[in-house]
Amino acid sequence: MIPDDAWLPALIRRRGPVAVVDRAPLTGGYASEGAECVDLSDGTSVVVKVAVAREVAALRAVAVVPTLDEPVLVAAGTGWVVLPFHDGPPLADDEPVPAAVLTMLDRVHTHWRGKRPRTVPVADAAWWRELCLVRIAPAVDPVVASVAAAIRAWADDPRALHAATAVPRTLTHGDPHRGNVIGGRLVDWGNARVAPRGFDLAVLRAQGTDVATGDPVEDGWADLAMAVAYLGFAADHLGVERVRELAAMAEAGLQTL
Numbered sequence: 001m002i003p004d005d006a007w008l009p010a011l012i013r014r015r016g017p018v019a020v021v022d023r024a025p026l027t028g029g030y031a032s033e034g035a036e037c038v039d040l041s042d043g044t045s046v047v048v049k050v051a052v053a054r055e056v057a058a059l060r061a062v063a064v065v066p067t068l069d070e071p072v073l074v075a076a077g078t079g080w081v082v083l084p085f086h087d088g089p090p091l092a093d094d095e096p097v098p099a100a101v102l103t104m105l106d107r108v109h110t111h112w113r114g115k116r117p118r119t120v121p122v123a124d125a126a127w128w129r130e131l132c133l134v135r136i137a138p139a140v141d142p143v144v145a146s147v148a149a150a151i152r153a154w155a156d157d158p159r160a161l162h163a164a165t166a167v168p169r170t171l172t173h174g175d176p177h178r179g180n181v182i183g184g185r186l187v188d189w190g191n192a193r194v195a196p197r198g199f200d201l202a203v204l205r206a207q208g209t210d211v212a213t214g215d216p217v218e219d220g221w222a223d224l225a226m227a228v229a230y231l232g233f234a235a236d237h238l239g240v241e242r243v244r245e246l247a248a249m250a251e252a253g254l255q256t257l
Contacts, residue, residue: 001036002048002080010075011046011082018042037085045085046074051190053119056081058192061117061171067107069100086183097209098184105173105186109197112171116194120171123195123225125164129155132228139232144240147247151228154250159257163221167196176200178207198222206230206249220256223249 004020012018022039026047034050051059056076063073074082091097116122132155141148154160173180174191181187193199201211202222212219227250234242 001034002050006077007048007075007080007082010077014075015042023048047083047085049081049083050079051076051081052079054121054192055190057117057119058171058189059083061112061120062108062189065108065111067111068104083187084185086185086187088183091178091181093178093207095178097178097181097204100184101176101181101186102204102209102211105176105197105200109170109172109200112194113197114168114170116169117171121193122169123164123172123193123199125161127193128160128164128225131225136228136232140235140243143235144243144247147231147243150247150251151231154224154228154254157254159254160221160224163217163224163257167198167215167218167221169194170197172197172200174199176203195225196222199226202226216256220253223253224257225253227253 008018008020019041020038021041023036026035026037036048037045038048039045056078059073059081060076062068063071071084074084076082121127132151137148137151137155140151172193172195173186173189174193174195175188176186196213196218198213198215198218199222201213202219203226204211205223206226213222227246231243231246231250234246
């Protein structure tokens with residue numbers, strides 16, 4: 001956990017005198033290890049969280065979007081962030097994604113379109129090849145070898161490599177699944193990247209939300225890339241059927257390019 005003397009002075013500079021009253025570890029969308037809910041003497045609660053550089057940079061970039069309805073970042077420093085605390089369970093499978101989440105993503109995507117916040121990694125052709133060859137194919141190989149072989153072929157498919165270069169990018173959350181929607185708000189920017197906005201929409205679409213960019217190439221590239229990105233998790237936790245479903249989604253996306 002982050003020592004109080006690392007983050008509390010920064011919070012006091014912004015809010016005035018406060019003290020820690022209580023604390024409890026958090027699980028779920030706030031990124032489990034290294035996150036805790038801290039109750040303060042002014043009656044509010046915040047999340048104090050260990051954060052890598054990309055998440056700190058992404059949250060700072062989101063915080064400067066002028067059209068957001070509420071703050072997403074309270075304070076930040078090297079290796080840590082302080083965030084607003086949103087109480088409640090993760091979004092259930094049968095619940096619609098709140099309008100506030102869709103609006104937030106749209107405003108972030110619009111503000112950062114064509115720009116790159118420093119330190120946030122870029123989803124480009126090199127990222128795509130590393131995703132396929134280093135991260136995902138080895139994880140899938142023991143579960144469905146034929147899907148792993150397809151992933152290795154997709155890594156150098158000229159249609160995918162062209163899309164990775166040609167489709168416009170913006171700041172994306174990178175992982176807006178239901179587990180990261182807490183109390184009606186989107187949390188955990190630890191997988192943020194500079195990528196097509198369709199990447200975020202593809203994750204939402206895969207979980208039942210009717211959203212798309214309207215550009216067949218961007219939507220196809222997003223379906224391909226996000227399906228591949230989730231194949232490692234599926235291989236480790238969800239079994240053969242889900243691996244095959246995601247592979248079919250990826251192949252369908254590739255065929256639109």
